[in-house]
Structure formats: structure tokens, C-alpha cells
Amino acid sequence: QVHLVESGGGVVQPGRSLRLSCAASGFTFSSYGMHWVRQAPGEGLEWVAFIRYGGSDKYYADSVKGRFTISRDNSKNTLYLQMNSLKAEDTAVYYCAKDDPRAGYDYWGQGTLVTVSS
Amino acid sequence: EIVLTQSPATLSLSPGERATLSCRASQSVSNYLTWYQQKPGQAPRLLIYDTSNRATGIPARFSGSGSGTDFTLTISSLEPEDFAVYYCQQRSNWLWTFGQGTKVEIK
Numbered sequence: 001q002v003h004l005v006e007s008g009g010g011v012v013q014p015g016r017s018l019r020l021s022c023a024a025s026g027f028t029f030s031s032y033g034m035h036w037v038r039q040a041p042g043e044g045l046e047w048v049a050f051i052r053y054g055g056s057d058k059y060y061a062d063s064v065k066g067r068f069t070i071s072r073d074n075s076k077n078t079l080y081l082q083m084n085s086l087k088a089e090d091t092a093v094y095y096c097a098k099d100d101p102r103a104g105y106d107y108w109g110q111g112t113l114v115t116v117s118s
Numbered sequence: 119e120i121v122l123t124q125s126p127a128t129l130s131l132s133p134g135e136r137a138t139l140s141c142r143a144s145q146s147v148s149n150y151l152t153w154y155q156q157k158p159g160q161a162p163r164l165l166i167y168d169t170s171n172r173a174t175g176i177p178a179r180f181s182g183s184g185s186g187t188d189f190t191l192t193i194s195s196l197e198p199e200d201f202a203v204y205y206c207q208q209r210s211n212w213l214w215t216f217g218q219g220t221k222v223e224i225k
Contacts, residue, residue: 035214044205044216044217044218044219045154045156045162045205045207045216045219046216047207047213047214047215047216050212050214057212059212059213061213062119095161095162100167102167102168103152103164103167103168103171103173104152104154104164104167104207104209105152105154105162105164106164106173106174108161108162108163109161110161111161
């Protein structure tokens, strides 16, 4: 079955960088687009970024554009989120999610917590 | 950016009652409206896509309707496991947005 496992979260100071990973299994990773979605403590869901199956096309929410970079390594079945110039408002649980072009985000990881604090 | 507004923020109901959740878009999203359920400490789960199509394994008591800018998620008879937060989501021009969520709580 499909498994998505995020890693790389932790506590980081404002202005520093962090890279999240999402290891995928149970489906043909190279055939599907992938998303990052975040959820601040006690808040709702916020879409962060999307990368198409081949990796050439990427899209970002305005709140992270220019600071975050989504990428993937289809040979390793792994999705990444490089987060630079982190701010306190980036504190959240970050989920990776598989995109079904017709049906939305059909599988989600369990999330990894990023805390930006001095 | 298309803004989704969900109402009410909280719905207090008893098991067996009918739940009606609303999602309004700031401009037409055609039928590209998706609903997710999230329970505390868990990742969201896909419920309904393209306004009215149930995802795999979703019980028939969940149904979706609407078009354009106004959408509804209906739970015909609440089961104990249905008390959760529900989010609507749209996709348009390679940007995705979520509503702020409706919490369905036990009365």
C-alpha cells in the first residue's frame, strides 16, 4: 500500500534553513505530482508547493515563494522541501501528499513538525 | 487567489443527526471542489472530489453537491467517528487553496 514518510523537521532559528524529505513507497512515484501542505499549531491547512511528476514544473504559495524550493528525486522515490530564510510564521506541521489529477490529495504522510524560534 | 469561506465555523450536533456544511468560493471553481476530513493528531483524509464523487472507502452517508461558487457537504446521519474538522479545497491555475475548516462537535 501507499506510504509517505516525512522527515527533517526540528527546531531552527529565524533566518536559518532546513530541508524536509518525504520518502514514498507503494506506487509509481515518478508518475504522480506531489504537494507540500502545512498546518500551523491549532490552525487550518495551507497549501505550500506542488511539483509535477517529471520535476520540471513547480508552483508555490505566495507566502513561501522565493524562500522555499520543492524538488524530487524519482530514482530515490523522494520528495524534498528546501526552506530558507525561515520565519516564526513558518512554524507548522508539514505534510507531503500525493496528487491524483482527478481526485485531489489521495494519500498523506503523517507530517513533520518545524518550529522556528530563537 | 480564490478564497474559500466555510460556514459555520463549528457545528454542534448529536449522533444520528444530519450535518450540512457550506463552502463558498470568491469566484467560480467549476466543479473542482474537494472535501477532506481531519481528526486530532491525524493527517487529513480525502472524502469527496469534483464536488460529488466519494473517494475510495468513504461511506455513502457522505455526499457533496453544488457548482460554481456554492458547495455543500452533507453527512446524512452522524456516526461517532464523524466528529472531526472538515476542509474544502479548490484547484485553479496551478494554485490550491483550502477553506478555514468547519468543526463538527458532539452536542
